Amino acid sequence: MPEPLLEVKGLVKHFPITLGVVRQKQVGAVRAVDGVDLALYPQETVGLVGESGCGKSTVTKVLMALEKPTAGQVLHHGKDVFSMSAKEQKQFRRSVQIIFQDPYTSLNPRMTVGDIVGEPWEIHPEVLPKKGRQAAVQDLLERVGLNPDFINRYPHQFSGGQRQRIGIARALALKPEVIVCDEPVSALDVSVQAQVVNLLGDLQQEFGLSYLFIAHDLSVVRHISDRVNVMYLGRIIESGTNEDVYERPAHPYTQALLSAVPSHDPAARGQKKRIVLQGDLPSPADPPTGCHFRTRCFKAQDVCAQEYPPLVDRGQGHPSACHFAEVVDVVPVEDAASAPDRVTSLRKTRGR
Amino acid sequence: MTTLPSPSPAVARAGGEHLLEVQGLSVEFRTPYGVVRAVRDVSYTLDRGETLAILGESGSGKSVSAQTIMGILESPPGHVTGGRILYHGQDMLTMPKDEQRKLRGPEISMVFQDALSALNPVFTVGAQIAEMFRAHRGASKKEGLEKAAELMDRVRIPNARGRLKDYPHQFSGGMRQRVMIAMALALDPTVLIADEPTTALDVTVQAQIMDLLQELQAENGMGVILITHDLGVVNEVADRVAVMYAGSIVETGLIDEVFSRPAHPYTVGLMSSIPRVDARDTRLTPIVGAPPNLARIPSGCAFHPRCPRAQDVCAVEAPALVEVAPGRRSACHFAEEVLSA
Numbered sequence: 001m002p003e004p005l006l007e008v009k010g011l012v013k014h015f016p017i018t019l020g021v022v023r024q025k026q027v028g029a030v031r032a033v034d035g036v037d038l039a040l041y042p043q044e045t046v047g048l049v050g051e052s053g054c055g056k057s058t059v060t061k062v063l064m065a066l067e068k069p070t071a072g073q074v075l076h077h078g079k080d081v082f083s084m085s086a087k088e089q090k091q092f093r094r095s096v097q098i099i100f101q102d103p104y105t106s107l108n109p110r111m112t113v114g115d116i117v118g119e120p121w122e123i124h125p126e127v128l129p130k131k132g133r134q135a136a137v138q139d140l141l142e143r144v145g146l147n148p149d150f151i152n153r154y155p156h157q158f159s160g161g162q163r164q165r166i167g168i169a170r171a172l173a174l175k176p177e178v179i180v181c182d183e184p185v186s187a188l189d190v191s192v193q194a195q196v197v198n199l200l201g202d203l204q205q206e207f208g209l210s211y212l213f214i215a216h217d218l219s220v221v222r223h224i225s226d227r228v229n230v231m232y233l234g235r236i237i238e239s240g241t242n243e244d245v246y247e248r249p250a251h252p253y254t255q256a257l258l259s260a261v262p263s264h265d266p267a268a269r270g271q272k273k274r275i276v277l278q279g280d281l282p283s284p285a286d287p288p289t290g291c292h293f294r295t296r297c298f299k300a301q302d303v304c305a306q307e308y309p310p311l312v313d314r315g316q317g318h319p320s321a322c323h324f325a326e327v328v329d330v331v332p333v334e335d336a337a338s339a340p341d342r343v344t345s346l347r348k349t350r351g352r
Numbered sequence: 353m354t355t356l357p358s359p360s361p362a363v364a365r366a367g368g369e370h371l372l373e374v375q376g377l378s379v380e381f382r383t384p385y386g387v388v389r390a391v392r393d394v395s396y397t398l399d400r401g402e403t404l405a406i407l408g409e410s411g412s413g414k415s416v417s418a419q420t421i422m423g424i425l426e427s428p429p430g431h432v433t434g435g436r437i438l439y440h441g442q443d444m445l446t447m448p449k450d451e452q453r454k455l456r457g458p459e460i461s462m463v464f465q466d467a468l469s470a471l472n473p474v475f476t477v478g479a480q481i482a483e484m485f486r487a488h489r490g491a492s493k494k495e496g497l498e499k500a501a502e503l504m505d506r507v508r509i510p511n512a513r514g515r516l517k518d519y520p521h522q523f524s525g526g527m528r529q530r531v532m533i534a535m536a537l538a539l540d541p542t543v544l545i546a547d548e549p550t551t552a553l554d555v556t557v558q559a560q561i562m563d564l565l566q567e568l569q570a571e572n573g574m575g576v577i578l579i580t581h582d583l584g585v586v587n588e589v590a591d592r593v594a595v596m597y598a599g600s601i602v603e604t605g606l607i608d609e610v611f612s613r614p615a616h617p618y619t620v621g622l623m624s625s626i627p628r629v630d631a632r633d634t635r636l637t638p639i640v641g642a643p644p645n646l647a648r649i650p651s652g653c654a655f656h657p658r659c660p661r662a663q664d665v666c667a668v669e670a671p672a673l674v675e676v677a678p679g680r681r682s683a684c685h686f687a688e689e690v691l692s693a
Contacts, residue, residue: 051554051555051556051557052554159642160642161642162642189409189410189581189642189643190409190581190583190622190625190626191409191621191622191625191638191639191642191643192638192642193625193626193638194624194625194626194627194636194637194638194639195638195640197627197636198635198636198638201635216554216555218555218629219626219627219628219629220627222627222628222629223627223628223636224627246629256556257555257556258629259559260555260556260558260559261555261584261629262558262559262562262582262584262585262587262588263584263587263588263628263629263630264583264584264586264587264611264623264626264628265587265611265612265628265630266587266607266608266611266612267612268630269587269588274559276556276559276560276563277556277559277560279510280524280526280527280557281524281554
């Protein structure tokens, strides 16, 4: 197996909760990330899914070296990012770029599109000589599906989908190896979402990029990812290939999550066994003992409160963090031939 | 709470009138940048016990018709320029204000998308739910709180009585949405308008809230208008759907029929642009371009600049929303071809 481009080992990030203005006594910690391992290999897309508050954005911040971890390492080509020299760190920042969720707040409203897309070269002038920059910006705009003549326009003159394309062009400017996509399509309309998802796929092929794709939308992650990690309250609870996680989910949380996604196919309605979880996500400042998910889990036993189940393969072919891991077929495999019959039978049974 | 039997839509229709009927409604916003025609000649009906989904992307005008029904359209700049809203056959738009007030709340109520901004942060949730009884039923503070506790229990807020004195910020997103639903259901309405009730929530919580709404609907047989952009949610809970684009309804019909055999190219485009969780497709087929600015709606059919089937006629003549199959309407010059494709 080739060496991973980017590797996260035992990552822990706690944010202190302090009391008092002057002395700032620490009274606790929000355990945003509590031991996460991830690896990203060349030209692959790794999905990281989880609901709000599970720590997925904190993972990206540490991964991008925007935050220092409480413990653990981020390795870039095997070298620890946080013990690198300033020069090496600059190189690291060049090769790992990010696309943000909100295309409205992530572009400076006072800068023209040309300045926004070209700004990375001001910081890393060695990538491109000053002379060719305007033409290079126009190339990039064209590559992401925007009219190159828009170079002197401002962000407010564009729609949400177009702005996200500007953000993508900016991320491409430094010819990175890795692009971290933090919920890149969740702010976009359905009809525009697909355009951006397709664009990301095309760019990956063309430039040989690796993506770490963070999202709460399981369908989009399934569409784009080669491998998928599911997070819950600061920990990865299931990890595997796309097929492993979506077709053979072993952790009760993954199963519940998949069963809760509404399908837009009338034939699939009512085919899924719905697992409706009780209650809400516990506070990461005071996570449950043992398995973090046990307070909402339909399989919880005494052992779950005492012992944290490590993320290992329990005979399902891929690792999951559950004492009682068991593959359940949540989403039925599509059988196109019988689909029309199912619609008619559903219609009969559905009449209220 | 009285449990009303929920007659099937067909029975209600035999009585000659719908629970709620919107006829040819047009709403525009007169802004300094021009007139935004947010709703253009929109008609739909709602019967007892039925769920009608209004599906559209942002800026399609899907919320504005609901705001008009609730009388919360901001005016100015918003103006109703035509149409009627009939509740049990009576036009709400021409009714005296105090008559309208007797309908809004007790008969028709609404759940909003963002519970944190829809609830008042400086009052306890108990007081806010109780206010419904105090304002409309003349209940005392104590009676109101008693009823509020019952309602919070009914929307399955754990330890309801103990949480009466909590403020909105002390609740999680899902619990806050339950508080909103409790308020909307306080006076046992016959019509509930839910405007993106689960968009701000995580999928596992979304499932809880949609289940709750369906259970409550089965209990009291109310008609529900569900406004959303999420095709999955529509498919799971709606009976009928009206698809909106650029301020107009482009297609209506029973959910199974519309989703399995769309009769408008926009619906076809929407269906093929979303990835599925239950199958892995290699490439999505998006709709080209972006939704139009409602201040500059394209001539003819508003969808023609993005439509793969557009012909010369589409840029000139706006297609009417006409019946293309029993119970199905589509506003496309080539609806027959789309339907048989």
